[in-house]
Amino acid sequence: MKVLLLGPNGQVGWELQRSLAPLGEVISLGREGRDGLCGDLTRLDALAETVRAVKPGVIVNAAAYTAVDEAESEPNTAHTANAEGPGVLAREAAQSGAWLVHYSTDYVFDGSGERPWNETDSTAPLNVYGKTKLEGEEAIQASGCKHLVFRTSWVYAARSNNFAKTMLHLATERQQLKVISDQVGAPTGAELISDVTAHTLRFAQEHPGASGLYHLAAAAETSWHGYAGFVIEQARKANKPLVVQDISAIPTTDYPTPAQRPLNSRLDCRKLRDTFGLHLPEWQTGVARMLKETQGLEQ
Secondary structure, three states, rough: EEEEEEEOOOHHHHHHHHHHHOOOEEEEEEOOOOOOOOOOOOOHHHHHHHHHHHHOOOOEEOOOOOOOOOOHHHHHHHHHHHHHHHHHHHHHHHHHHOOEEOOOOOHOOOOOOOOEEOOOOOOOOOOHHHHHHHHHHHHHHOOOOEEEEEEEOOEEEOOOOHOOOOOOOOHHHOOOEEEEOOOEEEEEEEHHHHHHHHHHHHHHHHHHHEEEEEEEEOOEEEEEHHHHHHHHHHHHHHOOOOOOOOEEEOOHOOOOOOOOOOOOOOOHHHHHHHHHHHOOOEHHHHHHHHHHHHHOOOO
16 A cells, blocks of 8 residues: 655654554655645645555644744645645545545644533634644545544654754753743654554544544643743753753743644543544653653653
8 A cells, every 4th residue: 555645854754654654655745746746735736646646545744834933924835735735645545545644733622611622612713823734624524535534732853853852952041931821732752653543544544434633632631831841851860961940831922922722722532532443641751751862861
């Protein structure tokens, strides 16, 4: 079986190259493409031609326009990449009978309340990024193709810059850090997302009724302030030289950004667990492992 992977150089896409390998021949296409094939979600006709040429049994789309703040001033580009591109992939998948895997976001919700969001809750994105990602979801669902759409949150990866690494760096330079405390979610590792993807794909190919939308995030919850505190605590336990003395909690209003962020990014993942028989580890497990791998925080 051929697996067409788009976005292999991103956080999730990089890990997917590993996790998808046992499923078949993985053809990875970055935005630049290769051998006359197109991996650019904004080149719609070339994208469709690529799917027809490769004839994959599975399309995994880990590519997207993810610059949340920049999307406010580039809505057309974000819409093409996040809505129209996935729509093309879905149409081609429906015509060929291929499975389509796609990743979405907690930003499709307005962030109100404190209850974790489930898959049937009403959507109301607060920013352009969230709106375009929602349109991508809707295009896939409307196509009738066999699909697995995963909404996730607060994604990080060991190989790229991330919040935890930033906090550790700042903690070596500043005595006080100010971190937002009223946005709540679950830091979710790209490695976990990619491993869940491979597992669910194997299951879904034998159980077509599993096609659908799922929430995928690490278990438990925290704020960005709590996340920072955990990272600093791990560094101190490992006797890392830090100068930070205080981590102050601030509200979102004290840190304005072009795009409004949801306060409640909690995702209810029971549907994923019940359908595929998965146990999702608490967020601390993945973050601690990433820190040990990238920062040498062995205790």
